[in-house]
Amino acid sequence: xxxxxxxxxxxxxxxxxxxxxxxxxxxxxxxxxxxxxxxxxxxxxxxxxxxxxxxxxxxxxxxxxxxxxxxxxxxxxxxxxxxxxxxxxxxxxxxxxxxxxxxxxxxxxxxxxxxxxxxxxxxxxxxxxxxxxxxxxxxxxxxxxxxxxxxxxxxxxxxxxxxxxxxxxxxxxxxxxxxxxxxxxxxxxxxxxxxxxxxxxxxxxxxxxxxxxxxxxxxxxxxxxxxxxxxxxxxxxxxxxxxxxxxxxxxxxxxxxxxxxxxxxxxxxxxxxxxxxxxxxxxxxxxxxxxxxxxxxxxxxxxxxxxxxxxxxxxxxxxxxxxxxxxxxxxxxxxxxxxxxxxxxxxxxxxxxxxxxxxxxxxxxxxxxxxxxxxxxxxxxxxxxxxxxxxxxxxxxxxxxxxxxxxxxxxxxxxxxxxxxxxxxxxxxxxxxxxxxxxxxxxxxxxxxxxxxxxxxxxxxxxxxxxxxxxxxxxxxxxxxxxxxxxxxxxxxxxxxxxxxxxxxxxxxxxxxxxxxxxxxxxxxxxxxxxxxxxxxxxxxxxxxxxxxxxxxxxxxxxxxxxxxxxxxxxxxxxxxxxxxxxxxxxxxxxxxxxxxxxxxxxxxxxxxxxxxxxxxxxxxxxxxxxxxxxxxxxxxxxxxxxxxxx
Numbered sequence: 262x263x264x265x266x267x268x269x270x271x272x273x274x275x276x277x278x279x280x281x282x283x284x285x286x287x288x289x290x291x292x293x294x295x296x297x298x299x300x301x302x303x304x305x306x307x308x309x310x311x312x313x314x315x316x317x318x319x320x321x322x323x324x325x326x327x328x329x330x331x332x333x334x335x336x337x338x339x340x341x342x343x344x345x346x347x348x349x350x351x352x353x354x355x356x357x358x359x360x361x362x363x364x365x366x367x368x369x370x371x372x373x374x375x376x377x378x379x380x381x382x383x384x385x386x387x388x389x390x391x392x393x394x395x396x397x398x399x400x401x402x403x404x405x406x407x408x409x410x411x412x413x414x415x416x417x418x419x420x421x422x423x424x425x426x427x428x429x430x431x432x433x434x435x436x437x438x439x440x441x442x443x444x445x446x447x448x449x450x451x452x453x454x455x456x457x458x459x460x461x462x463x464x465x466x467x468x469x470x471x472x473x474x475x476x477x478x479x480x481x482x483x484x485x486x487x488x489x490x491x492x493x494x495x496x497x498x499x500x501x502x503x504x505x506x507x508x509x510x511x512x513x514x515x516x517x518x519x520x521x522x523x524x525x526x527x528x529x530x531x532x533x534x535x536x537x538x539x540x541x542x543x544x545x546x547x548x549x550x551x552x553x554x555x556x557x558x559x560x561x562x563x564x565x566x567x568x569x570x571x572x573x574x575x576x577x578x579x580x581x582x583x584x585x586x587x588x589x590x591x592x593x594x595x596x597x598x599x600x601x602x603x604x605x606x607x608x609x610x611x612x613x614x615x616x617x618x619x620x621x622x623x624x625x626x627x628x629x630x631x632x633x634x635x636x637x638x639x640x641x642x643x644x645x646x647x648x649x650x651x652x653x654x655x656x657x658x659x660x661x662x663x664x665x666x667x668x669x670x671x672x673x674x675x676x677x678x679x680x681x682x683x684x685x686x687x688x689x690x691x692x693x694x695x696x697x698x699x700x701x702x703x704x705x706x707x708x709x710x711x712x713x714x715x716x717x718x719x720x721x722x723x724x725x726x727x728x729x730x731x732x733x734x735x736x737x738x739x740x741x742x743x744x745x746x747x748x749x750x751x752x753x754x755x756x757x758x759x760x761x762x763x764x765x766x767x768x769x770x771x772x773x774x775x776x777x778x779x780x781x782x783x784x785x786x787x788x789x790x791x792x793x794x795x796x797x798x799x800x801x802x803x804x805x806x807x808x809x810x811x812x813x814x815x816x817x818x819x820x821x822x823x824x825x826x827x828x829x830x831x832x833x834x835x836x837x838x839x840x841x842x843x844x845x846x847x848x849x850x851x852x853x854x855x856x857x858x859x860x861x862x863x864x865x866x867x868x869x870x871x872x873x874x875x876x877x878x879x880x881x882x883x884x885x886x887x888x889x890x891x892x893x894x895x896x897x898x899x900x901x902x903x904x905x906x907x908x
Contacts, residue, residue, distance in 0.1 A: 286552065286629065289705075294620075294812075295630035299703035299805050301742045301777030303770040305753070307626060308812065311820040312619045314378055322379030328359050329383055333390035340662060342391050343677060346520040352394065353431075353473075353907050361387070363427030365402045365411075370423035372407075377556060377618040384560050385567030392681040393521030395564045397431070400469040403557035404550075404689070405432030406476045406500055413498075413541045413549050422476060422500060430475035431907065433503075435465040435527060436550060439893040443694045445480070445547055448496055449893065450529065452481035459483070459499065459539070461507075461532040464893035472513050472523035473907050477501040479529070480546045495544025499534050504906065507532035509898035518680030523905070530897045554689060555629045556621045561685050562614050562639025568682055569607030569643065572650040575673055576600050579654060590653070599649040605838035606642050608831070609810045612817035613638060630702050631809065637695040638806040640685035647679040693799070700798035703805065704791075707784055710734040717789070735781075742778050747771035758822055760832040762815045765839035769808045772846060776804050779853055796858040804849045807842045814838050 289296065294307040314322070336355050342348055356362060364380050366372025375383065380402070388395030402408065407426045410418055426432055441447045450463025461481055471477070479501045485494030501508070512526040541549055580591030580600060590596045617631045651658035654675050657665060662672035686692050711731040714724055746752040747770030756762040780801055784791055791798075818835035822828030867873055 286548075289627055291625065291627040293627040293630055295634055295805065295809055296627070296702065296705070298769075298773050298808055298812075299630075299776060299780070299801075300706055300738075301774040303745070303747070303766075303773045303812075305766065305812070305816075308616060308620075309816045309819070310823075311616065311816050312623055312625075313820075314376055314619060314622065318376045318379065318622075321373070322375055322382065325360070325364070325373055325375065326379065326382060326386060329361065329386055332356070332359055332361075333387055337387075337390040337394060339391040339674065340672065342393055342521040343674070344663065346515065348391075348394055348397065348521040348523070350907055353397075356394075356398070357428060360428070361398055362401060362429075362431070363407075364398070366407050366423050366427040367411075370419065371427040372423070373427075377559065377621045378615060381559055381563035381566075381614055381618050384563045385570070388564035389567040389571050391521065392564065392568075392678075393519045395567075396519055396522055397470060399560040399564070400434065401426070401432050403560040404434040404478075404553055405470065405474075406478055407432065408553045408557055409478055409498060409540050409549050410500070412552060413545075417537065418500065418540070426476065429908075431470055431473055432476040432478065433468050433470035433474035434478045434550075435468050435471065436480045437467050438464060439466045439526075439891045443691065445496060448480065448482050449895075450479070450481040451895070452479075452483050452497060452499065452534070454483065454486065454536070455533075457536050458533045459536060461499070461501070461529040461534055462895040463529050464511075464895070465527045465529075466891075466893075467514065467524055468510075468527045469522060469524045471503075471527050472510050472525040472903065473905050474503045474523075475906060477503050477527075478540070479534075480550065483543045493543045496546035497543045498540040498546040498549045500538040500540060501532065501534050503904065505532050505534070508904075509900065509902045510904040511898060511900040511902075513903050516684065518677070518683055525903065526891075528898050530895065555632050558632045558636040558689055559614060559618055559621070561688060562610060562635040562643075563618075565639040565643030565682065565685060566607065566611045566614050568678060569603065569610055569646050571678070572646045573600075573603050573607055575675065576603055576650055576653050579673075596653055599653055601837055602841065603646045603649055605834050605841055606646055608817075608834040609814040609838040609842075610639055610642055612813040612835075613810050616813045616816065630699060633690075633695055633699045633702070634802075634806045634809050636689065637692060637699065637802070638810055640682075640688075641692060643682045643685060644679070647675070647682050651675050651679055693795070696799040696802045697795065699802045699805070703801065704780060704784065706734075707781070711784075714788070739781070742774045742781075745770050745774055747774070756815055756819055758819075758832060759829060760836045762818060762832060762835055762839070765811055765836070765843070766815055768839070768843060769811050772804070772850075773808060775850065776801065776808070779850070783853075794858070796856060796861075797853060800849045800853050804846055807846045807849070811839045811842050 292304070292307055294304055297304040297307070332355060337352055360373045361383070363370075363372030364375045364383055366374070368374040384395050384399055387398060405426070406422055410422060414422075436445065438449055441449065450461065450465065452459040452461050461479065463481060465471070465479070477500070479499045480496055481499065483494045483497045507530045509528045509530070510525045511528050514524045514526065516522065516524070577591075577600070580596060581589050583590045585593065591600055613635050617628055617635050620626045620628050620631065654673065657670070657673070658675045661676060662674040666672035690698060711727055711734075714727045714731065719727070747767040749767075752770070753763040753766040756766060783794065783797060787794055814835040818828070818831040821831040
């Protein structure tokens with residue numbers, strides 16, 4: 262066995278992109294509503310009528326939600342968790358007892374076998390009781406051991422680990438390193454084959470659940486082997502026992518929010534892992550991670566739905582009793598518009614999450630873009646709703662719940678929610694990374710037919726062939742972007758019931774085509790430089806997110822109307838949301854071509870070059886001493902192990 266390397270991988274920008282590209286799902290074997298939307302094809306038939314869960318799934322899900330609600334109301338003390346920055350052991354034990362660790366695990370392994378729809382409803386519920394508890398359950402099941410094994414694990418691995426995950430063992434997912442975030446090509450943790458084992462060396466950062474976990478999913482780089490024909494090497498996934506010799510949790514990290522989060526720094530030194538614990542083949546680690554996140558990402562917007570519902574409840578109750586100038590503040594337009602935004606956005610976000618989740622359960626559609634859009638949109642809108650609630654509450658919104666209670670008022674943790682939700686714009690792909698990830702998928706059809714034209718490494722013969730293929734594709738595609746049902750006043754007439762939602766669907770159809778035309782024009786204009794136009798790509802994605810949310814809101818309103826479940830009110834909320842979203846979409850289209858992107862780049866170069874250093878004078882820096890990025894050199898631990906297993 263070779264000694265672990267202490268040298269970080271040196272990776273060029275092109276090599277990093279190639280690693281990310283290789284991890285993508287290359288094919289589209291199933292239809293995708295969102296993919297079609299970005300191509301200018303509004304396929305309402307893919308989401309309407311709204312898909313519905315089976316009756317037995319509803320019964321099983323509702324029964325568990327009833328038990329979980331009682332547990333949340335009687336056993337979870339959110340103020341205590343916030344005060345002590347720790348989820349009490351008895352709360353975790355109680356979650357195990359009611360089966361919450363196994364919500365997504367099949368019943369044959371001891372789990373509850375809930376659908377994605379009801380799993381997300383459960384996370385919204387428990388996250389409203391305390392977001393740190395929601396994060397614990399989500400990290401365990403959405404990206405921890407159960408989900409990768411469900412999709413990629415062998416039968417032996419499922420038999421060995423899933424029963425444990427369903428009832429007793431907490432799991433964690435370890436990818437990020439002190440100097441590696443969204444660029445996994447530079448992953449430094451190694452796994453060297455040694456007989457029937459792999460030997461792990463490296464340091465992992467921000468390991469959610471890592472402090473208390475029993476099982477870990479670890480991503481590590483396997484060196485390529487010339488002697489082993491099966492040893493392809495590359496980033497590989499492993500199931501690792503958290504109490505293995507050589508594993509040290511060196512720090513329990515603390516954050517501005519989610520104070521009960523058991524998140525740490527984990528060091529691996531000569532940790533032996535049986536080859537039987539490898540998930541999938543060598544080199545498949547990133548593909549496994551990305552595929553897991555296709556549905557795993559839905560957990561975050563699900564908890565944002567729960568946050569929106571709570572924001573609406575507090576805004577309604579507070580704004581009805583707080584008076585200014587002779588009437589409740591809710592009746593003042595400046596406050597009322599904020600309440601309308603919270604109500605309409607909560608409705609639309611729940612529509613997006615439920616629709617995406619049900620499509621995931623049915624497995625008829627490819628939802629990789631829908632799930633990514635839900636995560637992006639939910640995390641951004643969740644923060645906005647929490648911020649608006651703080652503003653509606655005024656000084657009381659900025660005051661802690663503990664302080665409010667101390668002076669005799671209702672302990673409303675609005676400021677805590679704002680802190681807790683902030684991480685969702687970073688967790689599981691930051692907003693900026695989500696923009697790039699979704700943009701790559703959105704232009705996949707273009708790159709499939711014309712990618713070789715802008716690839717500097719392709720031969721003239723390859724470019725000529727690509728040009729011919731592109732000509733055939735665009736000759737058929739471009740004319741279809743000129744006109745469509747969105748220009749016919751009778752289109753989507755079945756969405757007119759008192760409130761008329763059909764104009765909004767016609768708007769989505771027209772602007773889907775406009776979005777596709779804008780993307781095509783940008784690719785023609787910038788070609789190979791398109792990938793550097795991150796501001797433009799981000800706005801393209803944000804437009805797509807708004808159009809997707811508008812579509813989901815209208816479809817959900819019609820579903821509720823047909824079911825006789827607050828249909829009239831649902832139509833009103835969908836109408837309000839679509840009108841608000843259309844204003845944002847129009848502004849985003851304007852900003853595609855009227856923006857300060859070029860000027861911003863010049864300013865950034867000046868900032869980094871020191872041209873504006875004079876602007877920083879007149880302040881003191883309260884930061885402490887130390888390196889910007891902690892040393893992550895492999896080797897034995899020098900710090901105390903703070904791992905705290907829960908049994």
